[in-house]
Amino acid sequence: MSHSLYISTTESGSGKVLLSLGMIHMLLRETANVNFFRPIIRDPAKRRLGEGDGLHGDEDIELILGTFGLQQTYEESYGLISHQMNDLMGQNRVNDALEIIITKFKALEQRGGFIVCEGSDYLGEGSAFEFDLNQEIAKSLGCPILVLGKADGRTVNDALHPVQIAVDTYRSHGCQVVAVVLNQADPGDVAAMQTALGERFGESGYVLAVIPYDRRLNSPRVKDIAQQLQAEVLYGHHQLERLATNFLVAAMEMQHALAWLKDDSLIITPGDRGDVIVGMLQAHQSSNYPNIAGLLLSTGFEPESAIAKLIEGLPDSVPILSVKADTYTTVSQVKDIRSPFRSDNPDKIQLGLYTFERYVDMARLAEQISLVRPQDPTPRMFNHTLMEQARSQPQHIVLPESSDPRILKAAAVLRSQRLVRLTLLGQRETIERVLQHQGIQLDLNDVAMINSADSDRLDDYAQTFYQLRQHKGATLDIAHDYMLDATYYGTMMVYCGDADGMVSGATHTTQHTIRPALQLIKTQANVSLVSSIFLMYLADRVAIYGDCAVNPNPNAEQLADIAIASADTAQAFGIEPRVALLSYSSGDSAQGDDVDKVRRAAQIARDRRPDLKLEGPIQYDAAVDAAVAAQKLPGSTVAGEATVLVFPDLNTGNNTYKAVQRETGAIAIGPILQGLKKPVNDLSRGCTVDDIVNTVLITAIQAQAVAPQ
Template sequence: MRGIFVAGLGRGDGHGLVELGLTELLSRRVERLGVYRTIAREERAAGPPGAYAPRDERDADRELDAGLELIRGRYRLSRVVGGISPAEAARIGEDELLTRLADGCEAVVDECDALLVFGGHGAGPGGLGFDARLAAKLGVPVVLLAGGGAAAPPGRVVERDKAVVKAGAAVRPARTGRTAEEIAAELRAAYTLFSDAGCTVIAAIVNRARPNLALDAGLPVPCYVIPEKPALAAPTVRQVAAAARAAHIQGDDDGLQRDVLGFVFGGATLSVFLEHLTDGALVITPGDRADVLLGAMAADMAGTAQPAGVMLTLGERPSETVRTITAKLAPQIPVLSTAADSFSVASMLSGLEGGITPEDHRKVESALGHFSAHVDAAALAGHIEPTRSERVTSRIFEHLIVQRAVADRRHIVLPEGEDERVQRAADIVLRRGIADVTLLGRPDVIRPRVHALGLDLHDVRVLDPLTSPLRDTFAERYALLREHRGMTPRRARDIMGDPNFFGTMMVHAGVVHGMVSGAAGTTAATILPAFQVIKTAPGTPAASAVVFACLADRVVLFADCGMHAMPGASELADIAICTARTAKLFGVEPRVAMLSYSSGPAGAGGDMERVREATELVRSRAPELPVEGPMRYDTAIDGARAGRDPEGSPVAGRATVLVFPDAEIAASACRAVRGAPGTVAYGPVLQGLRQPVNDLDRDATVGDIVDMVAITAVQAQAVAL
C-alpha cells in the first residue's frame, strides 16, 4: 500500500494543520488520493442554531470530524472515509478492530494511487500501541506528530468596577507548557514503539511549538518543528457569535470572518479602555455603554487600534442615533448583541478555538503557508511517494509552480494596488509564502480598504508613485534610457507618476524582481514600459507570449499568443526555441510541433513553406530539440492519430510545445482550450525579456493573479541564476 500513516501522540498537537498540509502535499502529486480516519469521532449532539453548550471531551471529537469536513470541502479526492466511532471501537476486541480498520483501508486504497491514514491519537482500545500495530499491518510509512506545548495567548480584561487592567487575566485557558526534553523523550519513545512493531518511521513533526523551541530529539529521521501561530487557532467573529448566542446587528457580513485574537471587556472608563484596546480584539461591553462602542469605532477610524468587532451584552442595544454614527465611523466592523451578561459571555468563550474551516479560505491559505514554511515537503514526498504519476494535472502543475516560488522567495510589484482583486491576491500570496509584495497606489486608499476586507497585508509595502522619493531617481534613469528619443527629465518625472512605468523601473533598478499588471488596464499599458526599459534578453531577438494549457495528461505550451501577428520563418524559429526554454524552466520536457494545416512533406501553399523553413531553422539553431513540422494540431496532440500520421515521430501525439503560424490561429486555439471541460490555462506569459513582466486579462480572477505572481517569481529565479 502506498501512502502515509499520521500517528498523533496525544491531544494538543493541532493535527488539523498537519493533516491539511499532508493532504495538500499528496493531492498535488498523485492523481487519485484517498483519506481514511481510523477512529471517526462522534459529533456533539445538535441543538438550536447558535445554542451554547459547555465544552467537554466531545468538543475535541467534533474538532476531529471538522478536519475531515475541511478536507472534503477543499479537495476532490477519490475517497474521504471515517472509520469506526470510539463507542463502537470500545465494544469490540482489539484484534477484530485491527482487522476491520485494515480491511477498510484496503477497500479505499483499491480506488486510489495513495492513501493518507490518520490514526486515532491514542483513542483506540490499545492507545498508541494499537496505531503502531495497524500501521505495521498496512505497511505504510509513519509520520509521528507531537504537540509542542505552546500556551494559548491570554485575553485582556478591563474590569468594570475597578477601572484597572488585570494583566494576564486569560479568557482562554493556557495549555500546559512542556520542556524540549519532555517532547524529545516522547518522540524517542514513540519512535521505538513504532519501530519495534515493524513500522518505517520517516519523519517526526512537533506542532504548536513555543517560539524558538530548541529541540534535539536524537532521532535518525528528520524532525520538523512548526511554531504556534495564534491566528490559526483564533475563532472568527462568527464562531464567537454562535458560542455566545449573539445576533449580528450591524456591519458587513465579511467582517464576521475576522479572526478574534483576544478579548477586551470594556467596563472601565473610556480612557482606560482605549489604552488597552489592541488589533484583533473583540470588545465585550454592556449594551448601554455607548461611549465604549463609539470609542472602539473611533479608534478603528483613527488607526490607533483595529478591533475585530464589538459584542454588546445584557440584551441592550444602542439608540438609533448611536447606531447611525457608528455605521458611518466604521461600517465594516461587526456589532453583535447577546442577552447574556459579560461574566456569562466570558464563560461561554472560555477555551474557544476556531480551528480551520472550509469556508475560511484565508485561514486555510495561512495554514498551508505555515506548514510549507517549516516542513520540507519535497524531502517528505520523496519518502512517501515511491512512484509519481506521469500525468501532470492542472492541480499538480499549479503546485509545482507554487513550490518553486516558495523555495526561493522573490519580490513582485503589483501596480494596480487599489484594485480589490489585487489586494485579495496579495493576501493569499503572502499567506502561502509565494513571494514578497509591493502594492502601488495611495496608502490612504489601500490601507482602509484592506482593513475593511479583513486582509492581512501588514508585511506589504505600499508606495504611491506620485509621492515616493524613488520617483525622481527613476525619472533620471528613465530620461537617460530614452534620451535618444528626446526624453527630458521633466517629461520623465511626469511619466514616473504612472504606476506601470514606476513598477517597471522598480524591476529595472533591482528594487523588486518582477511585475504583474493588467487586471484593470490595457495590455499596451503593461508591456510598453517593459519594451522601453527592460527590453529583451541577450540572444533573444524579440519577446513573445506563451499560454500553459493543462490537458488531461500533460502540460502543453502554446506560442505565440498575441505578440506577433504573422511571424516570418526566422521569427517562428526564435519563438519555438524560446518557448522550449520556458518549458524546461517550468519542468516540462520540450517536444516541439511547428503547426500548419497539414502534416508532413506533401502539403504546399499557404503557410506550409514558411513553417517548413522555420522547422529547419530550429534544427540548425537548437539541434538538441526534438522538433517536427509542418504538423496538424490534432496530430501533435492525439496519440491515436499520431500512430497513423506520421508513424514513428518523436513529437506527434506527444508534443508539449505548439508553435502556431500566426496570432489569429493561436488565439482561436487558446479560446478553445480554455473552454474545454477539465482543461485549465495559465497566461499569456511574456517570455524573452531580461526581467519578468507579465500582463493579466481584464477579467482576471483573484486566483489568476496569484498564479501569475507565482509564475513571475519562478521566471525571476531564472534571471538570478
C-alpha cells in the same frame, strides 16, 4: 519501499491535521497519486446555520479532499464510523473491525501511490484503549509511524513523557517509527525541546521536529464565530475573514475599555451599549489604537437608529454580529469556539503549510518513508515547483498597483512564505488605509515602498528615459512626467536593475503595461517580437498555449520565434518542451496559405533549434490524444503528448484557451510575456489573488533565468 505513513497522536487536540496537510502538500510535489485515509471517524454531526444542509462529514477528510482535490471519494477515505466501531467492539468483534478497515485501506492501496493515514481523535473516555487500537491498526496496515505529541503549556519532561511511551509501545509491537514531532510548543521552549528530542531519540535516526504554538493557527475568523453562534451579521459582511485572536468583554466605561484593547480583538458587549459600539469603531479607525476584529452584540439588542445610520455611513465597517443570548452565556459560548482548518479558509491553510515546511525537515522525512519518484507534473505538482523554484533564489518584483486590495493580499501571501522580495509603488498612507479597511495582514516593514513623486531616483530615471526616447521627441520635462506614472516608474526600475521584474495590469490595460516595457526594456537580441503564453492547468497536466494575447497574425518567421520562445519558457518552468505548431491539417495532408505558413514556421524553428522536439503542422486532437496521433502522425515524438501548443493566430489561440477554460474548468494563468530582456507581465483586470501570486512567481522564475550567474 513504503508507500504510506500513519500519523498517530498521544492525545486529543494535538493538531494532527496540520501534519496531514503538510505531508500531502509535500507528497504532491513528487506524485499525483496521493490518497488520504482515516481508519475511524466520528459520527456525523448536524451542520450549523450557514454551513449548508444535512450532516457534517469528518472535518479532516472534507478538508483534505476539498483542499487538494484528491482522486478519491469521501466513502473511500475512511474505514469505520465511530458507532460502527463501538457496535463491533461491544460484540467482541475486534478482528472483524480490523478486517473492514484493512479491506478499505487495501482497496485504496490498489490504486498505487502514497497513502497518508491519520489516526483517531481521542475524544472518548478510553484513551489508553484507543491508543492500543491505533497501534494495532498501524501494524495491520503495515504503515511506518509518525508520533505526534502535544507540548501545549507543558514542561519539556511532561511533553516528552507520553511521546516516549508511545514510541516504546510501537517499537515493542514491531512497528517502525520514522518521525517524532512535538506540536504547539511555547516558542521560548522550542530549542530546549528540540535538544531533549535529540537526546532521547537522536540515535534512532528518526526525523525530529518541534512546532511552536502560533496564535493565528488557533484563532477563529469572525465568520467561524458567526456560524458557530448562529449569530446575525448586521454589518461588515465583506470583512468576515478577519481573525479574532483576542476577546474583550466591554462592560466597563469606554475610557477603561480602551486600555484593554489588543490587536484583532472581538469586542463582546450588550447591543444597547451605543457608547461602546461607537467608541470601538472610532478606535479601529484611529492610528493610536489597535485594529479590532469586530463586535459581538449580546442580549438581542441592535444599535439604535442614529448609531445604525452612523455605521452605515462608514466606508467599510468591521463585522458587527448580534446574538440573543445574555452576555455571560455569550462569553461562555465564545470560549468554546473551535477554529479547525477548513477548505474555505485558504489563508489559514497556507499558513499551516508554511509552518509545517519551516519546522519539519521534509527532505529527511521524504527519505525515511521512501517516496515514489516524480511522474509527469500535475497542476498541483507544477504549482509546488513554482513556489520552490521562486523561493530558491528570491527575486525582487515591483508592483505598481498597491492601492488595489488584491495586490496587497497577494503581497501578504508572497511575503509570508518568503517567495519573493517586493516593492510597492504608492503612498504609504494609502496602502496603510487599504490594509486596515480590508483586514489584510501585511507587515509593511517587510516590503519596500516607493512614492515616485518623492523618490530620490526620480531625476535619474527621468534622465535615463530622456536618453532612451529623445529620438522620439521626448524632452526632459516629458520624461519627468512619464516617471510619475507608476507603470513607467516600475518599468524603469526593472530597466535600471533596481528590480528584477514587474507585474501590473490589475487596474490598467494590457497596452499600458506592455508599452513601457517595449519602449524601455525592449526585446532580447535574438528575438524579433514579444509574445505571450498561457499556462493551462488541465485536469492531469500543465500545458503551454501560445500566443493567445499579443500578436494578431504572426508570419512564418514570427511564428517560429513564438514556438522557440514558448519552448524555452516551458523548459524554465520544468516542463519538457514538446512543441506542436497547430493548424487545421496535420502533416502533408493539406495545402493552402494558412497551413503553408505553419509548415514554413516549423521548418524555420527546426533549422534554428534542432534540439527541440517539434511537430507542425498538426491538429489539436493529434497533438494531445495518443490514439489520434497514432493514426495521423505515427512515429512522431510530439504527437499525442505535446506540452507546448502554438496557435497560428490570435483569433484561434484566444478563443481556444477561453473555450478550454470554460468547458473543462481549467485554470489559465497569464498572459505571460516572453521575449523581453527582463520580465514584465500583465494581469487581467478581473484577476484573483491566486492569479496575482502565480503571475508574480512566474515573473520571478523568468527573472532567475536572465539574472547574471
